[in-house]
Amino acid sequence: MTDPLNPLTRSETLQTESIREIVQNPQFEATYEQEDVTFPLATFDPLSDEKPEWADVRLSDELKECALRFVSLSCEWVSTSPRQRIYGEFSLPHLYLAITRDPPRYNDQATESERELLAGLRMIDSAPRxxxxxxxxIRLEPHKETLEIWYQDRYLFDERNNTxxxxxxxxDYxxxxxxxxxxxxxxxxxxLFIDASLRAPGFRAHVENLTNMLDVFPAAFPEYDYTPLRDRLEARR
Structure with missing residues (x-):
């Protein structure tokens, strides 16, 4: 429910409306969790923090404005049609909680450059269920106005180039x-937003899921334009 004394921001409204669209659509079975609204990211100044990983890290005004204030916002869903199964899930923590947690672990094959990369990464979305x-x-780097977003998938593993x-x-975020x-x-x-081919056998389930999504979503959610996503999928097949 919306607190009239603390109304949702535009970014928060758009995200909760998107969840409502799939929850209320009979073509999907969906569950979601919306935790309490807390402080805005704009109240956090990394330059005032004494942690070494925050040295010269800057959060842009755009990032502060679009960041959600929910402690967390998550949704899991599946399509009801047995012919075209589509699955989805996301879990968004408050960005402050995300960037103040530990970086991801690396395996014993990690190169020095990969260890340096992972040291600056903080999880912003996952599928815990x-x-x-x-x-x-999100990657914490000094003197960067726009912080990078990185994606991890076990099928991107390459024992020579991407361990x-x-x-x-x-x-961006x-x-x-x-x-x-x-x-x-x-x-x-x-x-669809990384530089990789989806022709490897490991991506077969992802490609099927995305293909079914792009078959079903344009009619299920006609207010959105899915043409750019379809073009990206075709370019990676």
Whole structure:
């Protein structure tokens, strides 16, 4: 419920409306959790924090404006049609909680550059209920006005060139939230925004899920334009 004394921001309204769209659509079975609204990200100044990982890290005004104030916002869903199964899930923590937690762990194959990369990553989205291992991260870097977003998938693992399964996304955090509204967290959607082919056998389930999503969503959610996502999928097949 919305607190009349503390109304939702535009970004929060758009995300909760997107969840409502899939929850109320009979073509899907969906559950969601919306935790309490807390403080805005704008009240957090990393430059005043004494932690070494925050040295010269800056949060842009755009990031502060689009960041959600919910302690967490999550949704899991599946389509009801047995012919075209589509699955999705996302779990968004408050960005302050995300960026003040520990970085992801690395395996013993990690190169020095990969260890340096992972040291700056903080998880911003995941699928904890289905435990697929897919997740998105924001990268804390000094003197960067726009912080990078990285995606992890076990099928991106390459024992020679990508021993941790991480690739940078072509989105910033605000764009990530915008695209999440379109995809509702359909599994594999982040792959449409990284530099990778989806022809490997490991991506077959993702490609099927995305193909079914792009078949069903335009009619289920006609207020959105799915043409750019369809073009991205075709370019990666």
């Amino acid at each position: 289905r435990a697929t291992g897919e997740a998105a991260f 941790q399964g991480f690739l940078r996304m072509e989105l 605000c764009e990530y939230l915008e695209t999440l509204r379109l995809t509702k967290g359909a599994f594999g959607w982040q792959l």
